[in-house]
Amino acid sequence: xxxxxxxxxxxxxxxxxxxxxxxxxxxxxxxxxxxxxxxxxxxxxxxxxxxxxxxxxxxxxxxxxxxxxxxxxxxxxxxxxxxxxxxxxxxxxxxxxxxxxxxxxxxxxxxxxxxxxxxxxxxxxxxxxxxxxxxxxxxxxxxxxxxxxxxxxxxxxxxxxxxxxxxxxxxxxxxxxxxxxxxxxxxxxxxxxxxxxxxxxxxxxxxxxxxxxxxxxxxxxxxxxxxxxxxxxxxxxxxxxxxxxxxxxxxxxxxxxxxxxxxxxxxxxxxxxxxxxxxxxxxxxxxxxxxxxxxxxxxxxxxxxxxxxxxxxxxxxxxxxxxxxxxxxxxxxxxxxxxxxxxxxxxxxxxxxxxxxxxxxxxxxxxxxxxxxxxxxxxxxxxxxxxxxxxxxxxxxxxxxxxxxxxxxxxxxxxxxxxxxxxx
Amino acid sequence: xxxxxxxxxxxxxxxxxxxxxxxxxxxxxxxxxxxxxxxxxxxxxxxxxxxxxxxxxxxxxxxxxxxxxxxxxxxxxxxxxxxxxxxxxxxxxxxxxxxxxxxxxxxxxxxxxxxxxxxxxxxxxxxxxxxxxxxxxxxxxxxxxxxxxxxxxxxxxxxxxxxxxxxxxxxxxxxxxxxxxxxxxxxxxxxxxxxxxxxxxxxxxxxxxxxxxxxxxxxxxxxxxxxxxxxxxxxxxxxxxxxxxxxxxxxxxxxxxxxxxxxxxxxxxxxxxxxxxxxxxxxxxxxxxxxxxxxxxxxxxxxxxxxxxxxx
Numbered sequence: 001x002x003x004x005x006x007x008x009x010x011x012x013x014x015x016x017x018x019x020x021x022x023x024x025x026x027x028x029x030x031x032x033x034x035x036x037x038x039x040x041x042x043x044x045x046x047x048x049x050x051x052x053x054x055x056x057x058x059x060x061x062x063x064x065x066x067x068x069x070x071x072x073x074x075x076x077x078x079x080x081x082x083x084x085x086x087x088x089x090x091x092x093x094x095x096x097x098x099x100x101x102x103x104x105x106x107x108x109x110x111x112x113x114x115x116x117x118x119x120x121x122x123x124x125x126x127x128x129x130x131x132x133x134x135x136x137x138x139x140x141x142x143x144x145x146x147x148x149x150x151x152x153x154x155x156x157x158x159x160x161x162x163x164x165x166x167x168x169x170x171x172x173x174x175x176x177x178x179x180x181x182x183x184x185x186x187x188x189x190x191x192x193x194x195x196x197x198x199x200x201x202x203x204x205x206x207x208x209x210x211x212x213x214x215x216x217x218x219x220x221x222x223x224x225x226x227x228x229x230x231x232x233x234x235x236x237x238x239x240x241x242x243x244x245x246x247x248x249x250x251x252x253x254x255x256x257x258x259x260x261x262x263x264x265x266x267x268x269x270x271x272x273x274x275x276x277x278x279x280x281x282x283x284x285x286x287x288x289x290x291x292x293x294x295x296x297x298x299x300x301x302x303x304x305x306x307x308x309x310x311x312x313x314x315x316x317x318x319x320x321x322x323x324x325x326x327x328x329x330x331x332x333x334x335x336x337x338x339x340x341x342x343x344x345x346x347x348x349x350x351x352x353x354x355x356x357x358x359x360x361x362x363x364x365x366x367x368x369x370x371x372x373x374x375x376x377x378x379x380x381x382x383x384x385x386x387x388x389x390x391x392x393x394x395x396x397x398x399x400x401x402x403x404x405x406x407x408x409x410x411x412x413x414x415x416x417x418x419x420x421x422x423x424x
Numbered sequence: 425x426x427x428x429x430x431x432x433x434x435x436x437x438x439x440x441x442x443x444x445x446x447x448x449x450x451x452x453x454x455x456x457x458x459x460x461x462x463x464x465x466x467x468x469x470x471x472x473x474x475x476x477x478x479x480x481x482x483x484x485x486x487x488x489x490x491x492x493x494x495x496x497x498x499x500x501x502x503x504x505x506x507x508x509x510x511x512x513x514x515x516x517x518x519x520x521x522x523x524x525x526x527x528x529x530x531x532x533x534x535x536x537x538x539x540x541x542x543x544x545x546x547x548x549x550x551x552x553x554x555x556x557x558x559x560x561x562x563x564x565x566x567x568x569x570x571x572x573x574x575x576x577x578x579x580x581x582x583x584x585x586x587x588x589x590x591x592x593x594x595x596x597x598x599x600x601x602x603x604x605x606x607x608x609x610x611x612x613x614x615x616x617x618x619x620x621x622x623x624x625x626x627x628x629x630x631x632x633x634x635x636x637x638x639x640x641x642x643x644x645x646x647x648x649x650x651x652x653x654x655x656x657x658x659x660x661x662x663x664x665x666x667x668x669x670x671x672x673x674x675x676x677x678x679x680x681x682x683x684x685x686x687x688x689x690x691x692x693x694x695x696x697x698x699x700x701x702x703x704x705x706x707x708x709x710x711x712x713x714x715x716x717x718x719x720x721x722x723x724x725x726x727x728x729x730x731x732x733x734x735x736x
Contacts, residue, residue, distance in 0.1 A: 009435040079590065080565050084617050091436040093615055105592060110592040154675045220431055233449040238482040245479055253478070254444040255596070260473055284477035294434055296445035296478070309453045333592045348455065406595045414599035415578075419590045 010090040011219050016143065017096055018134035019120030024151045028120065028189040029083060029096060032211075035196035038085040080110045085108065090215060104366060104380040107134065107331040108420060111141035112406070115220040118210075119148045123156045123186075129171045133366045139177045140329060142402055145217055146182045149210065154188040158201040170401050197382070215329065221258065221293040222275055227318040227396070228259030228402050230291075231312045231349035236298060251282065251298040252307055257349065257403030259315070260292045261272070261299070265315045266316040267348070270306050270394045275316050276303040300327035310351040312394045320404060322392040325358065329398075329423045330377070334411065334418035340375040348407040354390035355409070360385050377419075384424070444471075444612035445478040446596060447498045447575060448559065451610045452478075452485040454600040455557035458610075462488040462515070464504030464633055465498075466684040467561030467613060470621055472511065473628050476611060486559065487514040492547050494521040494537035495685040498658055504632040539684040541631055548584045550607055557600060557608040565617040581605040594735040617680045618680070622705050624700045638696040644670040649689045650677060 019025040032038075069384040083094040095110035097103070111117065114271055117138040137144060153286045156162045174182055185194055187204050193199030196211045204281055208216070236251035261267070263279060270276045280300040281291045291297040299313060307313075314320060330340055338357065346355040363374035377383055398405030409419035434442060451458050460475060462468045475484050488508055492501070508515035520538045523529040528548065529541045531593070550558065564571045574590050575599045591599055600608045613621070625632065643650050644666050653666045664685055666672055677690035695701045 009437075011433045012436045012439045058624060079572045079587070080718040081568075082615065083571065084565050084615070086436075086619065091620070109592050109594050113596075220432055233446070234453045234479075236479065241481070241483075243481075253449055255442060255668075255726070285481040288697075294439060295441055296442040347599065348541070349597075350450075368700070369735070402595060404664075406597065408592075408594060408597045408599065410599055410601065415599070415603065417599045420592065420594045 001137050010215070012091045012093065013116065013214060013217055014093045014114045014217055015116040015214070016107075016114040016276040017094060017118045018107060018119065018138065019130075023120040024189045025096070025120050028118070028149070028187070028195070029094060029153065030188045031192055031195050032094070033083065033085055035192060035211075036085045036087055042225050046358070057368065065327045067316065080106050084377070087211070087215065089162045092214065096269065097345050104133075104137065104382065105331060105420075107137050108141055108331045108333075108353060108382075110421070111138055111143055111206060113401075114141075114143055116145040116214070116217050118142045118149050119167060120229050121148060121150050121170070123152045123159075123162055123166065126166045127173060129367050131170070132173060132369060135174065135179070136364075136366060136369055137382075140181045141396060141423070142225070144180050144231065146179045147207050147213055148182060149187050150184065151187045151189050153186045154191055155203065158186070158188075158193075158318045160186075160204045162204075182191065185208075188389065205410075206264075223320045225322070226258035226293065226401060228261050228265075228315045229257040229320070229349075229396070229401065230254050230261070230299065230313040231257060231351065231404075232307055232309055233350050234310055240269065250304065250307075250311060251299075251300055252311075253296075253298045254313075254350070255296045257293050257316075258401045259294055260290055262290045267299075267301070267302075267313050268313045268316045268319055269307050269317070270314065272305065272307075272394060273340070274303075274305045275303040276305055312349065312351070314394075317377070321394050322394055324389045324392050325386060326389065326393065326395065326421075327361075327384065327386050328407070328421040329364075329424065330383055330409070332377040332379055332383075332419045334379045334416060335379050335412075336418075337379070339417070340376070343412075345410040346389065346393070346407050346414050346421070347410060349404060350395045351391070351393060353393055355387040355389050358388045385421075387421075395423050397424060437620065437627060440613070440616055440620055441474060441624070444474045447598070447610060448478045449611040450576075450598045450609075451557050451559055451600060454598070455608065456627045457553070457555050458486040458557035458559060459489045459553065459555045459608065460484070460486050460559040462492070462504065462508070463561075463682070464500040464507070465561070466621055466625065466632060466636060467563065467616075469630055469632060470613060470616075470624050470628075471509070471561045473624075473630055476511070480587070484513050487516055489518065489549060489558075490521070491542045491549065492517050492519045492521075493542060493684040494519055494536055495657065495663055497633070497635055497685060499635050499683065499732040500633045500682050501658065503631075507631075516549070516553070517733070518545050518552075520545045523544060523548060535686070537686040539687050542684075543583060544697075555607060556602055557610055559610045559611055559612065561613055562611045563616050563618075563621075564614050570614075573611070573614075574613050576600050577611070578616070579600065579607050579609060583607070602631065619702070619705050622698065622702045626687065626702055632698075633682065635682065635690075636701070638676050638693045640674050640676050641689070641690075642672045642729070643675045643677065643679065644672055646670070648694065649676065649691055652677075652685070655685050661709050713728055 017025050024220045081096045085092050095112035095114055097107045119134050148164050150166050167184045180370045186202055187194045193202055194209050232252045232254050234253040238246045240250055263278050265278045279302045281288050342356050343354050343356050346353050360374050362371040363383040365372055396404040405423045408417050411418045520541050523545045529544050562570055572592045578591055603607055642654055643652050653664050654662045655664045657663055678693040679690045695704045
């Protein structure tokens, strides 16, 4: 029997950890990897050696997430790192984002693909400005599930009172943020309490362990019915093939950004607006009956419709808005501030359009969470803006569909990605 | 080819496969002259299956290319050629030995590993063919420099990676734009682990070069590593000769990773089929590179350094 069939597969969960080294974030990640036996002996012996070199008494699990030479030299984390572990039933991808204020853009990047965020709070310090900033950013980027992990419980004598006080403080603030699902858990990442094992010290806490929460968390796209959205990436036309059956083959290749599609469904191709019926759905030339969210497939239509990269196939009953002006929340990511006079390129799904800033409605102060008037956008700024577009885009509000609500901003002079946007 | 047909959530392998197909199609859609690096190793074998799922019944919109150090296991080179022929796709081979003849690669000494010198030959091939993107099978779980590299990684005209100045990469919106002379390295299986690769090989029933399975070969034990010796090259010449005083033993081993003969070490194993390898991978106590890559152990930052110099 194949080993793949030996266990139930609960798919994949992508989550984000927010907090600084001081909150014990690296220790928490190290602990998750260690307790799920992802850390192998040679890695462990390497960090044991480093711990000793740095004069530390015990093996410092946070060294597992120690990054690049460039980072070690400066003693900071400069970028998002991705880590992996598996429990046998589920695969996890952790996006590990640095906590410093100047790295708002990294947190937005890490959050963009996550369906759950763990916000770490140091039990000795309670809810800090940084906690609020991280929570607000997680909400802005549309993460539906939040775990507030009150860590370092060992340093407050595992006090239930402290835990309840911080929880109350956080809930007070959370009313303003707008995340659907917030859970709380007391932890000691250092000692491993309530991560995978419950430990002996937190018997007053009856909820699930952190790992149990992760195992039960919904994966992306599983909680709502979504409208079918299929941006065309590539068109397959093997006319010159030796096989005459393929001379009329026109396959529209892409990934289902949302929803599902069956053979026989009525579809409309944008921007032409022409309609047809799904003749076949394939992967690698092999027929399948249905395509579901996040699946990469090839769609064949009954009628010959001129379709190319940048077009979008949707169900005829659920056509999205075609817009030439968008209002969006934008995070600016380049060192050079946004120049209002310049034209930028917006990449939305597989479609590009030139864009010009029409207005900055306001800027968000990520520390006070106040909206302020703004004239310009500098690196790490978050603002609500309006863009005018040269080409129509087929959009959904970001809160409804991340795939068709998100875009990046490219500076054509140097080809850099300079910003990220979420359509309102 | 296996795939799930109904049910609302993709299994982890289906999800990883779908992501990798999407990335390959983005390269094909955004770049004018890409190439897929194929070594005959297990990761690039998975990449070929992903390319089939991405582009069949059409041809691949890119050729395959191998940068051959001239010190590759014969079994792997033979497999490389066979697989490319079966798929009916064009295979380009460029050799580090040709760069040595041109004088662009100079070894410090005859026995020096040619692995890091592949960067030079790769950059020469990129220039020769005018490739604007190279698709590679690197994974983020392999090494900590890779853990921070983008899926679409921008390289300047010297092939250099600048870890402090990477393009932000959000959602699944990839930016593969480059100016002439610059290029993009795209890594479709960035999010796969060694275990995922083996599970995928098992699920898809992929064929592998024989040296991935347990076999008996002469080795010596050198500084804790199992070092294969007297390995025949295609010319019949033997390489990796034992040093004076080393005792040659016949050991049952398999390779977890396959590269230049001088720097790839096998592990002791009796796993002679994929199912046993999956089980062994689940219970191993040593990382893939820790066990097998002699070149990564030179310094803590060696992969980061090589990438900055144009390495994959």
